[in-house]
Amino acid sequence: MTEETERQYLNQYNIKDYESPLYSVDIAIFTLHNGQLKVLLVERAAHPFKHSRALPGGFVDLHIDADIEATARRKLVAKTGVDAPLLEQVTTVGNASRDPRGWSVTTLYMALIPYAPTADFVDTVSEAIWCPMEELKELSLAFDHQLLIELARERLKNKTAYSVLPLHVLERPFTLSQLQHAFELLMGKSLEKKSFRRRILNAELLHQVGEGVPEGGKGRPAGLYEPSAGSERHLFVRVFGD
Amino acid sequence: MTEETERQYLNQYNIKDYESPLYSVDIAIFTLHNGQLKVLLVERAAHPFKHSRALPGGFVDLHIDADIEATARRKLVAKTGVDAPLLEQVTTVGNASRDPRGWSVTTLYMALIPYAPTADFVDTVSEAIWCPMEELKELSLAFDHQLLIELARERLKNKTAYSVLPLHVLERPFTLSQLQHAFELLMGKSLEKKSFRRRILNAELLHQVGEGVPEGGKGRPAGLYEPSAGSERHLFVRVFGD
DNA sequence: GACTTTATTGGCTTAAAGCCAATAATATTT
DNA sequence: AAATATTATTGGCTTTAAGCCAATAAAGTC
Numbered sequence: 445m446t447e448e449t450e451r452q453y454l455n456q457y458n459i460k461d462y463e464s465p466l467y468s469v470d471i472a473i474f475t476l477h478n479g480q481l482k483v484l485l486v487e488r489a490a491h492p493f494k495h496s497r498a499l500p501g502g503f504v505d506l507h508i509d510a511d512i513e514a515t516a517r518r519k520l521v522a523k524t525g526v527d528a529p530l531l532e533q534v535t536t537v538g539n540a541s542r543d544p545r546g547w548s549v550t551t552l553y554m555a556l557i558p559y560a561p562t563a564d565f566v567d568t569v570s571e572a573i574w575c576p577m578e579e580l581k582e583l584s585l586a587f588d589h590q591l592l593i594e595l596a597r598e599r600l601k602n603k604t605a606y607s608v609l610p611l612h613v614l615e616r617p618f619t620l621s622q623l624q625h626a627f628e629l630l631m632g633k634s635l636e637k638k639s640f641r642r643r644i645l646n647a648e649l650l651h652q653v654g655e656g657v658p659e660g661g662k663g664r665p666a667g668l669y670e671p672s673a674g675s676e677r678h679l680f681v682r683v684f685g686d
Numbered sequence: 687m688t689e690e691t692e693r694q695y696l697n698q699y700n701i702k703d704y705e706s707p708l709y710s711v712d713i714a715i716f717t718l719h720n721g722q723l724k725v726l727l728v729e730r731a732a733h734p735f736k737h738s739r740a741l742p743g744g745f746v747d748l749h750i751d752a753d754i755e756a757t758a759r760r761k762l763v764a765k766t767g768v769d770a771p772l773l774e775q776v777t778t779v780g781n782a783s784r785d786p787r788g789w790s791v792t793t794l795y796m797a798l799i800p801y802a803p804t805a806d807f808v809d810t811v812s813e814a815i816w817c818p819m820e821e822l823k824e825l826s827l828a829f830d831h832q833l834l835i836e837l838a839r840e841r842l843k844n845k846t847a848y849s850v851l852p853l854h855v856l857e858r859p860f861t862l863s864q865l866q867h868a869f870e871l872l873m874g875k876s877l878e879k880k881s882f883r884r885r886i887l888n889a890e891l892l893h894q895v896g897e898g899v900p901e902g903g904k905g906r907p908a909g910l911y912e913p914s915a916g917s918e919r920h921l922f923v924r925v926f927g928d
Numbered sequence: 929g930a931c932t933t934t935a936t937t938g939g940c941t942t943a944a945a946g947c948c949a950a951t952a953a954t955a956t957t958t
Numbered sequence: 959a960a961a962t963a964t965t966a967t968t969g970g971c972t973t974t975a976a977g978c979c980a981a982t983a984a985a986g987t988c
Contacts, residue, residue, distance in 0.1 A: 463748050467709050467780075467791055504780070506705050506789045511781035536778040536793045538709075538746070539753035547748045549709055549793075551778045621935075639976055641936085656935085656984085663934025664984040863966075881945055883967085898953085898966090905965025906953040 465538060465547040469516045470501030470589070472552065472596035473528070475574060476613055477559040481629050482574040483593055484562070485585070486523060492544045493586030497575070499593070501550065516553040523572065528555035530609075534599045542588045550587075554596040556630075558613045604630040608649055611671045617653050619666035620644065649675040707780060707789040711758045712743035712831070714794065714838035715770070717816060718855055719801040723871050724816040725835055726804070727827070728765060734786045735828030739817070741835070743792065758795040765814065770797040771918075772851075776841045784830045792829075796838040798872075800855045846872040850891055853913045859895045861908035862886065891917040 473484040485497040500523040502515075509515040513531060521527050531553050538549030562572040575583065580593065603609060610626040624640050644650065654668030715726040727739040742765040744757075751757040755773060763769050773795050780791030804814045817825065822835065845851060852868040866882050886892065896910030 464706065465709055465746050465748065467707055504707055504789065504791075506707065506782070509782075512778065512791060533777060535775060536754065538793070540748070540751075547746065549746075549754060549791075551780070551791075551793075619935085636977055637935095638937090638978080642975080661934085662932075662986045664936080664986090666935055861966085878946055879966095880947080880968090884944080903965085904955045904963075906955095906967080908966055 463547070465549045466503075466543060466545065468501055468503050468548070468550045469512055469519060470499040470550050470552050470592055471516050471520050471531075472499055472534070472554045472593055473520070474554070474556045474596070474600060475559045476610075476626055476629060477574060479625070479629070480576045480578070482559075482576050483580070483596075484523075485573055485575050485583075487571045488586055496586040497573075497583055497589075498586035499589050500572075512551055513553070516551075520553075520555070528557050531555050532599065532603065534596050537588065537592065537595075550592075552592050552596060554599055556600065556609050556613055558615075601631050608647075608675065611649065611675060617668035617670045619668060621666060623669070648672070705789070707791045708745075708785060708787065710743055710745050710790070710792045711754055711761060712741045712792050712794050712834055713758050713762050713773075714741055714776070714796045714835055715762065716796070716798045716838070716842060717801045718852075718868055718871060719816060721867070721871070722818045722820070724801075724818050725822065725838075726765075727815055727817050727825075729813045730828055738828040739815075739825055739831075740828035741831050742814075754793055755795070758793075762795075762797070770799050773797050774841065774845065776838050779830065779834065779837075792834075794834050794838060796841055798842065798851050798855055800857075843873050850889075850917065853891065853917060858912045859910035860912075861910060863908060865911070890914070 475482050475484070484500065486500050488494055488496050488498050500519055502519050504512065504515045505518075509518060513533070516531055517527065520531070532555065534552040534554045536549060536551045538547070540547050542548050542550075559574075562574060577597070580590070585593075604627060610623060610630055614622060614626055620641055623644065624635060624637065627640070628634050649672060650669040651672045652667050653670050656665035656667050717724050717726070726742065728742050730736055730738050730740050742761055744761050746754065746757045747760075751760060755775070758773055759769065762773070774797065776794040776796050778791060778793045780789070782789050784790050784792075801816075804816060819839070822832070827835075846869060852865060852872055856864060856868055862883055865886065866877060866879065869882070870876050891913060892911040893914045894909050895912045898907035898909050
């Protein structure tokens with residue numbers, strides 16, 4: 445404890461007599477595409493884990509960033525070209541072993557965005573890919589990024605349960621079946637059709653726009669819907685139970 | 687971005703060519719006492735904010751701590767003598783303005799523990815107090831700790847709604863009314879008596895231990911209960927709706 | 929035209945919450 | 959001692975929402 449107070453004393457003059465951990469930000473960006481949930485990965489250009497796949501992320505720039513969310517957003521924009529309006533902080537992981545360079549702390553953010561091909565908006569990173577979550581296990585990712593993605597995935601499941609996120613990642617207009625499939629994908633479980641419709645329609649977050657054109661295939665034409673104006677304000681309506 | 691890759695290159699050799707933010711951990715410890723929700727504050731012994739009240743917390747010790755939760759637990763033990771079995775990470779706040787020494791990041795943890803007088807277990811800190819949440823607004827706390835406490839308080843509300851935390855902070859045995867009051871205090875809202883009893887009793891987390899002795903006052907004697915063995919395993923039973 | 933596929937709706941059952949009042953057991957007051 | 963106040967416990971109802979399943983509707987394909 446003497447050690448501790450000595451530190452605080454020295455800190456008074458902004459002197460570091462001890463090492464502090466590396467601090468970084470990582471971002472797990474999800475999207476829905478072709479009926480799959482995908483996560484955006486980049487290829488690392490530098491050691492450690494050079495050439496390995498990793499989540500986009502990086503260090504705080506003390507002269508540019510106002511806060512850590514700004515750091516995350518800056519990295520997100522740089523690597524995806526998209527300024528996600530919703531950036532959710534998931535958790536912070538820090539320990540002695542996650543980075544071979546030493547003690548390291550990272551704050552993980554998450555976003556769910558509409559699909560866009562990576563080639564169109566990735567600039568500096570040598571290669572960025574949308575990796576289907578199902579193929580993830582086979583990859584060897586940098587650092588503890590497998591774990592980070594699991595954590596973000598869990599948050600996405602929970603978040604979806606009490607929000608209306610999927611409304612904003614589907615191509616418009618969409619049918620209620622498509623919307624339900626999106627919810628099921630994100631939540632990782634199947635939902636009861638009748639209950640789903642009741643909830644969604646009673647919430648008055650949608651308005652019907654088309655009279656009923658089928659989209660790809662067979663069967664009775666479905667009503668086409670779009671999020672109604674202001675539905676962004678109601679992102680945290682609870683949509684479904686556990 | 688050249689800047690960025692250069693950094694990553696230099697980091698390969700563990701060289702820092704740029705400043706990194708201060709990184710610390712803070713802990714908001716709550717308890718119930720005399721029908722009030724209280725938070726544990728300490729008095730800072732060093733600049734900045736010397737002599738101001740603040741949350742307990744501090745910096746990572748790279749040679750001692752295995753991870754940031756260990757840092758939090760080490761600080762918690764040092765300042766309260768209690769090893770909280772449940773330490774919940776609330777959020778991480780980092781920006782250029784929260785610490786006069788410069789860019790600073792802190793990860794906030796939270797715990798709810800049974801009441802114990804501070805004098806008994808606080809050692810190094812000159813003075814530690816349980817501050818009633820109602821008196822908090824009048825205090826001028828160090829850094830952004832007012833905000834941090836608000837964030838922890840919000841988490842405590844939500845956490846209580848889907849857990850059974852209060853079972854473990856009440857003096858045993860307790861009555862169902864006492865338990866309900868604890869839930870109401872923590873959740874910041876009143877609950878319906880009948881519904882409360884149904885939920886709690888159906889969950890089979892309690893067993894009746896007394897035949898019905900009144901505790902302080904008047905009225906019909908109430909049944910006395912204790913958490914049943916193993917109820918710690920069911921901490922995440924959803925107890926009440928929104 | 930018969931069959932398949934998907935969408936939509938109706939009509940139940942079931943589960944749980946909310947509401948309110950009746951009854952019970954004690955202490956306090958008159 | 960009786961009346962009153964206070965708190966606890968229980969019963970019974972209404973309301974709300976979920977789950978289940980089948981009937982009907984509107985398109986396709988064979």
